Amino acid sequence: MTVAESRQSRTIRDRITLNAIDTDIHQDLASPNELLPFLAAEWHPSVRGGLGFAARGWHNSGSGLMEDSIREEDGLCAADPDWVVDKLMDRYRIDLGILTGTMIGVGVQHSTRFLAALTRAYNDWVLERWVRPYDCFKGSILVTAQDPAEAAREIRRLGSEAGMVQVLMSSAARMPYGNRFYWPIYAAAQEYDLPVGIHVGAEGTGIANPPTSVGYPSTYLEFHSDHSQTMMGHCVSMLADGVFEEYGDLRFGFIEGGIVWAPHILGRMDRSYRALKAEVPWLTRLPSEYFLGRLFWSTQPIEEPPDGSDLIPLLEMMHADRTVIFASDYPHWDFDNPHTAFRHFPPELKRRVFVDNVIDYCGERVLRHHRP
Amino acid sequence: MRIVDTDVHHSFASWHAIVPYLPPAFQRRVIDGRGRGLARHGFRKISEFAAPLATDPSTVAGALTARGVDRAILNGSIHSLGVQPNMDFAAAIARAINCWTFESWVRPHPLFRGSILIAQQDPAAAVAEIEHWAATPGMVQVLMCSASESPYGRRQYHPIYAACERHGLPLALHLGGEGAGVSAPSTPVGHPSTYFEWYSALPQAYMAHLTSMVSEGVFERFPGLRVVLCEGGIAWLPHVVWRFEKNFKAVRAETPWLSKLPSAYVWKHFRFTSYPLEEFRREQDLGFLMRLVHGETTVMFSTGYPDTEFGDPFAMVDSLPERYREAVLAGTALTLYGGRLAVARA
Numbered sequence: 197m198t199v200a201e202s203r204q205s206r207t208i209r210d211r212i213t214l215n216a217i218d219t220d221i222h223q224d225l226a227s228p229n230e231l232l233p234f235l236a237a238e239w240h241p242s243v244r245g246g247l248g249f250a251a252r253g254w255h256n257s258g259s260g261l262m263e264d265s266i267r268e269e270d271g272l273c274a275a276d277p278d279w280v281v282d283k284l285m286d287r288y289r290i291d292l293g294i295l296t297g298t299m300i301g302v303g304v305q306h307s308t309r310f311l312a313a314l315t316r317a318y319n320d321w322v323l324e325r326w327v328r329p330y331d332c333f334k335g336s337i338l339v340t341a342q343d344p345a346e347a348a349r350e351i352r353r354l355g356s357e358a359g360m361v362q363v364l365m366s367s368a369a370r371m372p373y374g375n376r377f378y379w380p381i382y383a384a385a386q387e388y389d390l391p392v393g394i395h396v397g398a399e400g401t402g403i404a405n406p407p408t409s410v411g412y413p414s415t416y417l418e419f420h421s422d423h424s425q426t427m428m429g430h431c432v433s434m435l436a437d438g439v440f441e442e443y444g445d446l447r448f449g450f451i452e453g454g455i456v457w458a459p460h461i462l463g464r465m466d467r468s469y470r471a472l473k474a475e476v477p478w479l480t481r482l483p484s485e486y487f488l489g490r491l492f493w494s495t496q497p498i499e500e501p502p503d504g505s506d507l508i509p510l511l512e513m514m515h516a517d518r519t520v521i522f523a524s525d526y527p528h529w530d531f532d533n534p535h536t537a538f539r540h541f542p543p544e545l546k547r548r549v550f551v552d553n554v555i556d557y558c559g560e561r562v563l564r565h566h567r568p
Numbered sequence: 569m570r571i572v573d574t575d576v577h578h579s580f581a582s583w584h585a586i587v588p589y590l591p592p593a594f595q596r597r598v599i600d601g602r603g604r605g606l607a608r609h610g611f612r613k614i615s616e617f618a619a620p621l622a623t624d625p626s627t628v629a630g631a632l633t634a635r636g637v638d639r640a641i642l643n644g645s646i647h648s649l650g651v652q653p654n655m656d657f658a659a660a661i662a663r664a665i666n667c668w669t670f671e672s673w674v675r676p677h678p679l680f681r682g683s684i685l686i687a688q689q690d691p692a693a694a695v696a697e698i699e700h701w702a703a704t705p706g707m708v709q710v711l712m713c714s715a716s717e718s719p720y721g722r723r724q725y726h727p728i729y730a731a732c733e734r735h736g737l738p739l740a741l742h743l744g745g746e747g748a749g750v751s752a753p754s755t756p757v758g759h760p761s762t763y764f765e766w767y768s769a770l771p772q773a774y775m776a777h778l779t780s781m782v783s784e785g786v787f788e789r790f791p792g793l794r795v796v797l798c799e800g801g802i803a804w805l806p807h808v809v810w811r812f813e814k815n816f817k818a819v820r821a822e823t824p825w826l827s828k829l830p831s832a833y834v835w836k837h838f839r840f841t842s843y844p845l846e847e848f849r850r851e852q853d854l855g856f857l858m859r860l861v862h863g864e865t866t867v868m869f870s871t872g873y874p875d876t877e878f879g880d881p882f883a884m885v886d887s888l889p890e891r892y893r894e895a896v897l898a899g900t901a902l903t904l905y906g907g908r909l910a911v912a913r914a
Contacts, residue, residue: 408776429755436765460803463846471877499810
């Protein structure tokens with residue numbers, strides 16, 4: 197058996213034997229041309245030579261990548277699955293990884309017909325290149341939330357694929373995700389028992405709103421720090437607009453948007469709801485009584501207080517033992533090292549965050565051997 | 569002094585109250601105009617606990633004094649002037665409201681202190697408004713809405729901060745105009761569906777302003793400036809500060825003008841009013857949050873009177889650990905506003 201074969205056939209053990217499941221790995225395309233085999237010829241001119249996506253005007257003063265993990269052949273950290281197995285999975289003892297890719301921005305680009313074709317091609321590429329050959333990699337069904345009918349179609353097209361474990365959309369959006377406009381997506385996700393994860397990064401680009409409610413920030417420092425506000429906007433909306441009254445089994449994940457803002461949102465919403473509930477008769481419970489088992493927060497970039505133990509009471513307030521899931525964000529500059537970033541977590545909580553909560557989020561399917 | 573209330577929402581019963589203080593060109597608009605052409609959001613507060621407007625100074629003074637309040641800072645009920653499309657109209661309304669506040673509330677009643685309301689989209693006019701009132705006893709701070717076209721670190725607003733610093737006036741921000749007029753949608757992902765949703769998400773405006781003001785070096789340029797964030801809670805601060813600081817450590821090359829960590833600016837320059845505090849499940853949670861946000865020097869009591877539908881403002885601070893009580897109820901406000909609160913007025 198070659199090294200590659202042994203990697204490909206790595207087995208998934210019983211949950212008890214798992215060490216960690218990473219919910220945010222950004223596998224990369226060496227070139228958009230990798231998608232051409234998955235696209236009808238009519239779209240090839242739109243892909244060759246670059247996708248022409250809206251780009252943001254804020255600049256990370258570093259490379260944006262983990263300098264210690266760059267592969268000489270392509271100058272990237274995550275364009276080759278075996279490289280990622282080496283640099284992430286083996287090095288940090290991560291058993292399973294959920295791929296989130298580098299195409300989050302489709303949610304706020306302009307041409308919905310092209311985006312529908314592109315998203316399908318991208319998902320097929322993820323399946324063929326990453327998921328089907330590797331039992332350790334799980335895929336996300338990327339969708340464009342701005343086109344809910346197409347998104348629902350795509351969920352139904354791929355929802356039975358054993359290796360696909362969540363629906364993925366950009367947190368950047370024109371309307372908050374509790375809005376009924378998006379509910380066809382949730383109907384499809386619930387039908388296939390797939391969680392819906394939203395990921396930051398495209399804020400303020402394309403058709404998205406300004407990245408803050410008071411307009412455009414000036415620096416990358418602000419832009420990145422402000423990301424959690426899109427998450428909060430969606431969180432309030434999901435709870436206030438009654439999504440979980442309609443879709444009681446839906447699970448929703450906030451990826452890369454911070455975590456310990458949850459006590460603020462839930463505490464302010466509970467306070468407001470008691471006074472304002474006459475306006476929202478579709479809600480039957482306090483906002484904070486909806487989120488357990490339904491809302492999940494991924495850890496990276498974990499907040500870093502001067503005294504790490506200060507995180508613990510906030511984690512308790514948001515029931516982190518049931519709501520927080522581990523993410524590394526490999527291979528991006530602000531990667532959280534699983535061996536060092538969680539030193540202050542009690543062992544039992546760490547276990548929940550690294551394994552059990554991820555299984556609650558994705559369902560048992562994340563444990564399945566999906567290779568044909 | 570036992571209790572300073574840092575956020576009272578006084579109102580006029582009729583727009584006629586401010587007409588005498590308006591230039592003739594705008595008097596007709598305020599008297600006749602349907603809605604006066606004042607942009608507002610499209611949400612309506614529907615609450616069984618809603619109280620009548622606070623229009624009568626003696627009634628308000630009586631109600632607050634009965635609860636032990638010794639000084640009350642008036643922030644009014646119009647928190648959207650900075651996102652009105654007509655900046656001349658906005659500046660005229662600000663001037664008229666300031667005249668009315670001073671003449672009808674501050675001058676006759678020793679309990680009340682006034683805020684110098686400004687419309688920040690025209691910084692030159694805003695500075696003129698500050699200059700007009702800065703020496704007037706009884707006016708204790710500058711007030712502008714948090715709703716805005718741009719985050720407040722941006723340089724067009726700096727003349728306002730220079731004026732505040734020059735006169736030792738704190739700058740208060742108040743929520744309310746988000747999503748109205750020329751404002752961006754009230755969340756970065758668009759307009760919410762209900763007042764409940766809108767109100768719950770409002771503190772995000774503060775998060776963006778705080779991050780912007782620190783990042784852009786406002787407090788390097790204006791080390792004397794203090795900013796009061798009204799009605800936005802406190803429990804978001806640990807997340808925002810820790811995320812901001814983690815990012816700063818990595819990308820600080822982008823902001824070489826900053827000489828300190830973001831948290832150092834935040835705890836020194838920002839103050840937070842208490843009403844409404846987030847609802848915490850366990851009694852110890854409030855004390856814990858107070859420690860994280862340096863509550864002994866940053867949190868100031870407020871009632872939001874008469875908009876107290878979210879619960880009794882006094883009960884909200886009942887579970888404060890003893891070591892914060894005096895500072896929150898009066899001490900921090902007395903330090904911040906100094907002689908402007910204490911000195912007897914003519």
